[in-house]
Amino acid sequence: xxxxxxxxxxxxxxxxxxxxxxxxxxxxxxxxxxxxxxxxxxxxxxxxxxxxxxxxxxxxxxxxxxxxxxxxxxxxxxxxxxxxxxxxxxx
Numbered sequence: 001x002x003x004x005x006x007x008x009x010x011x012x013x014x015x016x017x018x019x020x021x022x023x024x025x026x027x028x029x030x031x032x033x034x035x036x037x038x039x040x041x042x043x044x045x046x047x048x049x050x051x052x053x054x055x056x057x058x059x060x061x062x063x064x065x066x067x068x069x070x071x072x073x074x075x076x077x078x079x080x081x082x083x084x085x086x087x088x089x090x091x
Contacts, residue, residue, distance in 0.1 A: 042067045 045067065 042070075
């Protein structure tokens with residue numbers, strides 16, 4: 001009787017551990033997706049502003065500064081690899 005309860009308890013602990021790992025992996029995946037989405041939104045905003053006013057470097061730079069304030073880690077490095085993104089404005 002005690003041995004059977006011990007086996008069931010150990011099986012439940014193992015299943016719980018697997019679910020905890022799965023939840024952590026999903027949380028990390030969601031975090032990555034959020035970072036990718038923010039990156040896409042930022043780049044879309046920059047491209048939209050740039051295409052409407054290609055001669056206005058000041059406008060583009062101010063938008064870029066605002067986006068850096070909102071999403072500093074996204075614009076300064078890639079979400080997973082840590083690679084630097086190309087410069088937004090070429091002088």
